[in-house]
Amino acid sequence: MSSAGRPTMTYREALRAALREALREDERVFLMGEDVGAYGGCFAVSLGLLEEFGPERIRDTPLSESAFVGAGIGAAVAGLRPIVEIMTVNFSLLALDQILNNAASLLHMSGGQFNVPLVIRMTTGAGRQLAAQHSHSLEGWYAHIPGLRVVAPATVADARGMLRPALDDPDPVLFFEHGSLYNTSGPLEEDPAPVDLDHAAVRRPGGDVTLVTYGGSLPPTLEAADHLAAGGVDAEVIDLRTLRPLDDATIMDSVRRTHRVVVVDEGWRSGSLSAEVSARITEQAMYDLDGPVERVCSAEVPLPYAQHLEEAALPRPDRIVAAARRLLE
Amino acid sequence: MTRARRSAPASAPAAAHDHRLGLLRTMILVRRFEERCAELYSATRIRGFLHLCVGEEAVAAGVLGCLGADDTVVSTYRDHGHAIARGVPLDSLMAEMFGRVTGCSRGRGGSMHLFDRATNFLGGNAIVAGGLPLALGVALADHLRGDRRITTCFIGDGAVAEGEFHESLNLAALWHLPLLVVCENNQYAMGTALRHEHARTDLALRASSYGVAAWAVDGMDVLAVEGAARLAIEQIHGGAGPHFLEMRTYRFRAHSMYDPDRYRDKAEIAAWKTRDPIDHLIGLLRAEDRLTDDVLARIESEIDTLLEAAVTTAEAAPLEPVADLTRFTTSERGGTP
Numbered sequence: 001m002s003s004a005g006r007p008t009m010t011y012r013e014a015l016r017a018a019l020r021e022a023l024r025e026d027e028r029v030f031l032m033g034e035d036v037g038a039y040g041g042c043f044a045v046s047l048g049l050l051e052e053f054g055p056e057r058i059r060d061t062p063l064s065e066s067a068f069v070g071a072g073i074g075a076a077v078a079g080l081r082p083i084v085e086i087m088t089v090n091f092s093l094l095a096l097d098q099i100l101n102n103a104a105s106l107l108h109m110s111g112g113q114f115n116v117p118l119v120i121r122m123t124t125g126a127g128r129q130l131a132a133q134h135s136h137s138l139e140g141w142y143a144h145i146p147g148l149r150v151v152a153p154a155t156v157a158d159a160r161g162m163l164r165p166a167l168d169d170p171d172p173v174l175f176f177e178h179g180s181l182y183n184t185s186g187p188l189e190e191d192p193a194p195v196d197l198d199h200a201a202v203r204r205p206g207g208d209v210t211l212v213t214y215g216g217s218l219p220p221t222l223e224a225a226d227h228l229a230a231g232g233v234d235a236e237v238i239d240l241r242t243l244r245p246l247d248d249a250t251i252m253d254s255v256r257r258t259h260r261v262v263v264v265d266e267g268w269r270s271g272s273l274s275a276e277v278s279a280r281i282t283e284q285a286m287y288d289l290d291g292p293v294e295r296v297c298s299a300e301v302p303l304p305y306a307q308h309l310e311e312a313a314l315p316r317p318d319r320i321v322a323a324a325r326r327l328l329e
Numbered sequence: 330m331t332r333a334r335r336s337a338p339a340s341a342p343a344a345a346h347d348h349r350l351g352l353l354r355t356m357i358l359v360r361r362f363e364e365r366c367a368e369l370y371s372a373t374r375i376r377g378f379l380h381l382c383v384g385e386e387a388v389a390a391g392v393l394g395c396l397g398a399d400d401t402v403v404s405t406y407r408d409h410g411h412a413i414a415r416g417v418p419l420d421s422l423m424a425e426m427f428g429r430v431t432g433c434s435r436g437r438g439g440s441m442h443l444f445d446r447a448t449n450f451l452g453g454n455a456i457v458a459g460g461l462p463l464a465l466g467v468a469l470a471d472h473l474r475g476d477r478r479i480t481t482c483f484i485g486d487g488a489v490a491e492g493e494f495h496e497s498l499n500l501a502a503l504w505h506l507p508l509l510v511v512c513e514n515n516q517y518a519m520g521t522a523l524r525h526e527h528a529r530t531d532l533a534l535r536a537s538s539y540g541v542a543a544w545a546v547d548g549m550d551v552l553a554v555e556g557a558a559r560l561a562i563e564q565i566h567g568g569a570g571p572h573f574l575e576m577r578t579y580r581f582r583a584h585s586m587y588d589p590d591r592y593r594d595k596a597e598i599a600a601w602k603t604r605d606p607i608d609h610l611i612g613l614l615r616a617e618d619r620l621t622d623d624v625l626a627r628i629e630s631e632i633d634t635l636l637e638a639a640v641t642t643a644e645a646a647p648l649e650p651v652a653d654l655t656r657f658t659t660s661e662r663g664g665t666p
């Protein structure tokens with residue numbers, strides 16, 4: 001039990017609880033992906049669900065990303081509410097055609113006739129020494145695509161509360177789970193309210209500098225904010241939650257109060273989500289800025305295996321603190 | 330193929346005759362529609378990529394006539410014939426060619442992306458093999474609900490070389506889905522001949538290696554097409570799982586309006602043209618003394634009138650206002666950006 005007297009649970013358990021609830025409440029919902037059934041999910045998210053819901057609804061698929069993601073799209077068009085799990089964002093590239101050319105495009109190409117109420121869950125991010133082919137943060141690429149909603153729960157409560165609104169969305173939602181978050185834990189309401197997917201969350205209010213981040217970068221950013229606080233700097237931390245569409249209002253409101261921004265994004269800097277956020281700030285709030293928008297991103301290398309190299313490539317708290325300090329000098 | 334032939338409809342002669350006239354009418358409608366499109370294209374009144382199925386009409390007419398209204402159809406960029414044979418309203422098809430708001434996809438799809446919810450026509454898909462996983466999913470949904478529907482997915486011979494073909498057939502067989510894959514083997518993937526695109530050119534054999542029931546059919550004979558489709562559908566309804574029909578056919582025109590068609594032998598084209606599916610059926614009906622010049626002329630003039638009306642209304646139809654450009658990017662709901 002947490003100090004507030006609420007139960008604590010892990011991010012993984014929160015996701016599982018959300019899946020279980022969705023499967024119980026709506027018979028149109030089913031989960032499909034590689035090893036989601038007998039194995040329990042490659043990150044153990046769906047552990048136990050096969051026993052509870054059976055192999056039709058907890059559906060193991062062959063190694064066929066394109067076919068089973070496409071099948072999810074078809075099933076969604078045909079009135080079901082599939083949740084498709086792809087092991088990692090790297091492998092989603094094998095289904096990119098289906099995601100971009102079908103899921104994101106069918107509604108528009110059909111002049112509004114065929115919508116795709118599908119949720120695709122996948123792991124993203126580094127930090128577990130899995131090297132380049134299992135570590136990338138490509139959600140920013142997906143955030144480039146009109147027709148998709150892209151969400152990234154960063155907290156246990158969001159892991160629990162984002163699935164339902166994602167399933168209620170009439171359009172395809174990509175649901176990014178950062179691999180380093182699964183074992184994090186936090187307090188959770190017994191029956192939490194669904195998360196508002198249209199708005200970013202202010203995770204820590206502050207008046208001196210705005211730190212904009214999302215997903216797996218939230219914990220290091222909050223850690224950086226603590227360091228800054230110890231040095232007398234009051235940082236506001238914004239968790240984007242939804243990467244597409246971006247909640248400009250919450251970002252600009254903060255910028256107009258703090259006048260300084262650091263964007264923290266585990267994606268590569270060039271052509272990244274951080275670039276988009278920075279550009280929007282320039283477009284909408286440039287004259288409120290006291291200095292250029294700082295960005296803390298991953299080094300522009302395929303993510304390396306060796307721990308020290310991986311560590312050096314990622315936006316760690318010290319780099320975030322340094323960026324904020326540069327702005328305050 | 331012999332199996333397929335044997336299953337051709339054994340209805341009463343008069344009804345069978347009317348039925349065959351219906352098939353003939355559909356094929357002629359498809360051909361005239363496409364010829365009209367080619368003219369409009371050359372006159373730059375319609376634009377974009379235009380892929381015609383002239384020569385392949387028997388496949389569309391023969392297969393789609395066997396489907397129920399609830400069944401779903403997934404097509405390719407060569408989709409006019411499928412849409413017409415499916416019964417997508419002609420006016421809305423022509424309006425789509427002109428990019429009008431009254432088009433079946435509100436002018437957003439064009440020739441390659443004809444969609445029609447009312448007839449469960451789930452679109453022309455312009456990614457080779459891209460429609461297969463989609464069709465798989467619709468079939469899965471029907472299967473899970475216990476619906477007596479089937480999903481038909483059209484592909485070309487080129488699609489058989491894509492990974493998605495193999496992933497999808499494996500899954501369809503594994504899950505025993507009510508899926509009918511109709512491969513229009515017109516012998517070419519753009520300019521690449523079958524023997525240059527496939528190590529094994531027997532496509533039905535390749536499908537059957539996944540445990541999918543698969544036959545090769547004479548795609549120039551609409552009755553053979555229909556017989557095979559009917560049998561496949563019957564078996565799918567009987568619980569036999571997915572079926573694959575390789576329709577051996579030929580496109581008389583180039584791949585698209587941009588294609589100078591340098592890769593085909595004139596003699597080869599001429600040889601296939603002697604097997605024109607429309608002439609073939611006309612010959613059959615005449616041999617049975619069942620088709621007069623009068624009846625044929627009536628069909629032609631009626632189609633002519635329909636097409637002229639469709640062109641006239643399409644050209645007069647409004648365009649979607651540019652202010653609505655981003656509509657249908659995401660679903661419309663109150664207040665959300």
Ligand SMILES: Cc1ncc(C[n+]2csc(CCOP(=O)(O)OP(=O)(O)O)c2C)c(N)n1
Pocket residue numbers: 407455456457458484485486487488489513515517518519584
């Ligand atoms: C994935 C993909 N690769 C390439 C193309 C370009 N392309 C369009 S049609 C075509 C040929 C396809 O041939 P086939 O499947 O036999 O169909 P057909 O045109 O003969 O009906 C190609 C290569 C495409 N649309 N999609």
